Amino acid sequence: MPELPEVEVTRRGVAPYLDGKVVVGVALRAEGLRWPFPADLAGKITGRTIRAVKRRGKYLLLEFDHGTLIVHLGMSGHLQILPLSAPVKKHDHFDLVLEDKLMRLNDPRRFGAVLWHERGKGAAESHVLLSSLGVEPLGTEFSGKLLYRNTRNRKSAIKQVLLSGRIVVGVGNIYASESLFQAGINPETPANRIGLARYERLAQAIRSILTTAIEQGGSTLRDFSDPDGRPGYFQNSRFVYDRAGQPCLICGNTISQIRQGQRSTFFCANCQK
DNA sequence: CACGACTCCTGCTGGC
DNA sequence: TGCCAGCAGGAGTCGT
Numbered sequence A: 001m002p003e004l005p006e007v008e009v010t011r012r013g014v015a016p017y018l019d020g021k022v023v024v025g026v027a028l029r030a031e032g033l034r035w036p037f038p039a040d041l042a043g044k045i046t047g048r049t050i051r052a053v054k055r056r057g058k059y060l061l062l063e064f065d066h067g068t069l070i071v072h073l074g075m076s077g078h079l080q081i082l083p084l085s086a087p088v089k090k091h092d093h094f095d096l097v098l099e100d101k102l103m104r105l106n107d108p109r110r111f112g113a114v115l116w117h118e119r120g121k122g123a124a125e126s127h128v129l130l131s132s133l134g135v136e137p138l139g140t141e142f143s144g145k146l147l148y149r150n151t152r153n154r155k156s157a158i159k160q161v162l163l164s165g166r167i168v169v170g171v172g173n174i175y176a177s178e179s180l181f182q183a184g185i186n187p188e189t190p191a192n193r194i195g196l197a198r199y200e201r202l203a204q205a206i207r208s209i210l211t212t213a214i215e216q217g218g219s220t221l222r223d224f225s226d227p228d229g230r231p232g233y234f235q236n237s238r239f240v241y242d243r244a245g246q247p248c249l250i251c252g253n254t255i256s257q258i259r260q261g262q263r264s265t266f267f268c269a270n271c272q273k
Numbered sequence B: 001c002a003c004g005a006c007t008c009c010t011g012c013t014g015g016c
Numbered sequence C: 001t002g003c004c005a006g007c008a009g010g011a012g013t014c015g016t
Helices: A004-018 A041-045 A144-149 A158-164 A173-183 A196-215
Strands: A025-028 A052-056 A059-064 A067-072 A078-082 A092-097 A102-106 A113-118 A256-260 A263-267
Touching: A004 A052, A004 A059, A004 A078, A004 A102, A004 A196, A025 A041, A041 A113, A144 A196, A158 A173, A173 A196, A173 A263
Parallel strands: none
Antiparallel strands: A025 A092, A052 A059, A059 A067, A067 A113, A078 A102, A092 A102, A256 A263
């Protein structure tokens, strides 16, 4: 479900309820998700204060003085802020209980994760899952030049390279297709055959699309909503994703759907060369 | 290292 | 209407 915009919308939604608040307890209703829940999570964070809620790629980082709770929503994870009395529903696997509210993680497919990183092992960014991530697409380091420089030895299709997260993070299946459409680049083009000028266009497209998606509250294609239950509206701004067989909104050509690395890609063969 | 296939899991949809 | 194959917004792991 969530790509960078949805995770950022989630972060902004939960942060006001978590910042500076004390954890009263946790509820765990499964062994774990993709990986087991941290050993003695309650003992680790009960009575501790959440100092900040940050994001790195699609990972949410709940920072404490003595470590960081790392939360990933996987494909189907969803966080909500609820009253303490909220009834438990199917797939409600984890609650972070505060004094007057709780943050609940619901994740039907259980591809998500809740992990703990001790402060003593360095910043959360040094965690094994975070240490080799690419740059933030909305940060100052990201640019067309960076994309160009880091793709000289990448023969894979540009769509796959974007999805890999090793050069730039947070660009998932929807926004990869949308960004390549806006930049006029065919998703099957080998990354090392794209020049600097086109990468400048792509970087600009990625920034612009992610920024717009965040402002619109993300994409609600099936079930996404922010932690207060509000849906996103970016799906109304899609040019190609999930529009196979429909006319291109720019040229009228029929939108194509192909498979790349077991994932669907959508594009306009006329607008994207 | 780069690359591609496979894998985890539940739920929904589309074709019969 | 029921059944079931196939696909869904992610990404770690393994073999080459």
